[in-house]
Amino acid sequence: MSTYQWPYPNELNTIEHVSCDVLVLGGGLSGCFAAIAARKQGLDVAIVEKGAIEKSGSAGTGFDHWESACTNPCSKVTPEEIAYAYIDEQSHFSNGIFHYITCREGYDRLLDIERMGGKIRDTEDDFQGARFRDEDTKLMFAYDYQNRFTLRVWGTTFKPALYRELKRLGVKIYEHVEATALLKENKHGAGAIGMQIHTGKLYVFQAKATVLAMSRPARVWLFNADQPGLCEFRPFQSIGSGHAMGWRSGLELTMMEKSVRAEFSAAGRSFPPYGTGNNHNTWYAATMVDARGVEIPYVDRDGNELTDYYARYYPSQGQKFFLKGGVIDEPKYAYRGPETLPFDELIKRGYQLPFYADLSRMPELERKVIWGMMVGQEAKTNIPIYHYYQTRGFDPTQHRLQSYGNGWQSASFLDQERQFFGAPGGLMHDWDLKTNIDGIYACGDALFGSDCAGSACATGHYAGRKAASYAKTVLMPGLSSEAIDKEKQRLYAPLEHENGLNWKELNMAISKAMQNYCGASKCDALLLEGKRLLKEYEKIIVPQLSCVNPHELMRTHEVLDILTVSQLVIEACLARRTSVKALNFERTDVHSDAPQQHIVISQQDGMIHTREVDLDYYGDLKENYEKHNADDRGESNGI
Numbered sequence: 001m002s003t004y005q006w007p008y009p010n011e012l013n014t015i016e017h018v019s020c021d022v023l024v025l026g027g028g029l030s031g032c033f034a035a036i037a038a039r040k041q042g043l044d045v046a047i048v049e050k051g052a053i054e055k056s057g058s059a060g061t062g063f064d065h066w067e068s069a070c071t072n073p074c075s076k077v078t079p080e081e082i083a084y085a086y087i088d089e090q091s092h093f094s095n096g097i098f099h100y101i102t103c104r105e106g107y108d109r110l111l112d113i114e115r116m117g118g119k120i121r122d123t124e125d126d127f128q129g130a131r132f133r134d135e136d137t138k139l140m141f142a143y144d145y146q147n148r149f150t151l152r153v154w155g156t157t158f159k160p161a162l163y164r165e166l167k168r169l170g171v172k173i174y175e176h177v178e179a180t181a182l183l184k185e186n187k188h189g190a191g192a193i194g195m196q197i198h199t200g201k202l203y204v205f206q207a208k209a210t211v212l213a214m215s216r217p218a219r220v221w222l223f224n225a226d227q228p229g230l231c232e233f234r235p236f237q238s239i240g241s242g243h244a245m246g247w248r249s250g251l252e253l254t255m256m257e258k259s260v261r262a263e264f265s266a267a268g269r270s271f272p273p274y275g276t277g278n279n280h281n282t283w284y285a286a287t288m289v290d291a292r293g294v295e296i297p298y299v300d301r302d303g304n305e306l307t308d309y310y311a312r313y314y315p316s317q318g319q320k321f322f323l324k325g326g327v328i329d330e331p332k333y334a335y336r337g338p339e340t341l342p343f344d345e346l347i348k349r350g351y352q353l354p355f356y357a358d359l360s361r362m363p364e365l366e367r368k369v370i371w372g373m374m375v376g377q378e379a380k381t382n383i384p385i386y387h388y389y390q391t392r393g394f395d396p397t398q399h400r401l402q403s404y405g406n407g408w409q410s411a412s413f414l415d416q417e418r419q420f421f422g423a424p425g426g427l428m429h430d431w432d433l434k435t436n437i438d439g440i441y442a443c444g445d446a447l448f449g450s451d452c453a454g455s456a457c458a459t460g461h462y463a464g465r466k467a468a469s470y471a472k473t474v475l476m477p478g479l480s481s482e483a484i485d486k487e488k489q490r491l492y493a494p495l496e497h498e499n500g501l502n503w504k505e506l507n508m509a510i511s512k513a514m515q516n517y518c519g520a521s522k523c524d525a526l527l528l529e530g531k532r533l534l535k536e537y538e539k540i541i542v543p544q545l546s547c548v549n550p551h552e553l554m555r556t557h558e559v560l561d562i563l564t565v566s567q568l569v570i571e572a573c574l575a576r577r578t579s580v581k582a583l584n585f586e587r588t589d590v591h592s593d594a595p596q597q598h599i600v601i602s603q604q605d606g607m608i609h610t611r612e613v614d615l616d617y618y619g620d621l622k623e624n625y626e627k628h629n630a631d632d633r634g635e636s637n638g639i
């Protein structure tokens with residue numbers, strides 16, 4: 001350890017044993033709901049979170065809209081319509097189970113959160129009379145004002161409410177503990193190992209069922225050592241630990257070959273998300289203008305220019321509904337037209353750079369709901385954008401906000417600068433959200449094809465109750481002391497070297513390797529070279545890693561997980577033999593129109609296993625949901 005005074009006690013080599021019925025790894029939206037649902041079945045539940053649950057995870061700083069609330073009293077769509085629309089929109093490289101659970105149960109979770117103290121209605125009547133508000137329920141809607149299935153919510157209030165609920169229910173809470181490895185007895189999940197990130201103490205969690213809720217990979221292609229906290233869209237501490245420890249334990253993953261050209265962040269490359277002039281997501285449907293102040297018109301699905309301002313929020317003639325929001329990259333159902341075209345196309349049409357969002361031209365309540373409600377509630381916008389811009393004099397009734405990059409983005413990225421974004425790959429599962437290992441479940445952004453807050457809450461609750469039902473049927477598994485010793489050695493190894501390489505250097509090396517050898521265009525020659533290089537890092541750089549305190553040790557563990565994830569991504573790319581547009585997967589060396597399936601990938605003792613699974617393996621959504629949830633449909637039934 002270093003010579004300067006570390007403010008926490010040194011608990012290295014101390015091991016605390018904890019046993020519980022259900023263990024939840026990750027205390028974001030999905031993990032909190034998993035723990036709450038399992039606890040409500042009367043079980044002994046523990047939740048392990050690397051940060052502080054009240055503010056951790058993607059939604060810790062808030063979020064502004066809740067998708068697919070198909071069962072809310074104002075909705076004019078069915079869960080089946082929206083779930084299948086997403087599946088079609090993603091060309092069936094999509095997670096039907098995940099979407100259907102969201103559409104079926106999402107609104108119930110919102111009611112749960114409201115009872116816990118979260119804000120989901122305009123109770124102060126700030127938006128009385130607005131077209132997006134229902135006067136009876138005071139619910140507020142976004143995007144499609146006719147069909148009313150996306151709600152505007154006060155997401156900053158949700159995590160504190162969930163945290164209070166965990167405490168009220170008596171869930172055992174382990175904060176500032178990173179989960180590092182899964183434990184198994186024979187072929188069953190048996191719990192996990194974790195490390196206290198301030199003191200270095202180890203935890204052995206023994207559990208009948210374990211739920212993985214640690215989000216998705218990041219910093220695989222994007223890393224900047226000077227501004228590491230700004231590298232990615234999702235929070236810094238979420239780097240796909242669940243994927244990495246799952247891979248090491250033989251869990252199956254799918255769609256891991258999918259990545260998209262980066263859209264946000266990358267440390268100083270872009271302006272903050274939602275902090276520039278755009279009309280996407282939080283900023284839908286901001287009025288966009290060019291340098292001369294000429295308005296860039298919205299058009300409908302059929303290419304008709306919209307002259308009535310409010311037509312932006314209604315489906316076009318003959319269109320039942322439209323999807324528009326955070327998870328859609330190329331929405332088939334959304335309004336398309338000049339406002340979604342890249343800058344160069346708009347310039348060809350005579351518009352002049354720079355472009356701006358001009359809220360001053362919008363109806364007052366539409367402006368107010370973007371600037372002040374959405375910008376402010378959306379994660380990461382409250383302080384850096386809403387608060388700072390206003391303190392520096394930004395007034396949305398007078399000022400325009402400039403757009404940058406290509407399209408309405410905050411920067412333009414190179415093709416090889418990639419991200420897990422827009423329903424990326426993740427853990428494979430069945431209708432119980434169970435992985436291929438008995439006793440291990442997954443939820444939220446950890447699932448393949450996942451994306452949003454409502455889904456995280458809905459799948460978290462669902463996985464929690466399925467894990468609880470399973471835990472009631474099994475005895476407490478035994479633990480292997482050999483596995484615990486091996487993990488202890490792996491975790492502490494970087495403390496044994498002085499003046500070695502640090503985690504930032506390895507992260508930088510990995511992201512360069514991934515940009516060079518697993519960028520936008522793929523072929524075996526490049527991928528195999530990437531695989532060789534990462535193996536070399538494992539053999540040569542990893543043994544040289546060093547750190548000086550438990551915090552740095554945790555950062556080092558994260559990059560070791562990033563290395564595992566990168567290796568797994570390359571294996572997934574090697575396994576997919578032909579290009580697939582829906583996965584943004586382009587091979588330059590093999591061309592074929594063969595029908596495509598999911599490639600499910602896992603490893604056992606270093607041997608890679610793959611199997612093909614039908615894209616629609618979940619079958620009829622409604623029928624299968626009913627079959628698997630005959631006893632408990634997850635209705636909100638009070639606390």
Ligand SMILES: Cc1cc2nc3c(=O)[nH]c(=O)nc-3n(C[C@H](O)[C@H](O)[C@H](O)COP(=O)(O)OP(=O)(O)OC[C@H]3O[C@@H](n4cnc5c(N)ncnc54)[C@H](O)[C@@H]3O)c2cc1C
Binds near residue numbers: 067215
């Ligand atoms: C800027 C931003 C804006 C967004 N806006 C919206 C929106 O408006 N609407 C919407 O629907 N969705 C939105 N999303 C997406 C939504 O927030 C996420 O899909 C959702 O919160 C995912 O929940 P989760 O529980 O799966 O993951 P998270 O909430 O990210 O939670 C994962 C948790 O696991 C913890 N963790 C990670 N690794 C470990 C480990 N090894 N050990 C222990 N704990 C660990 C993390 O600290 C974190 O608390 C937004 C996301 C971002 C980043």
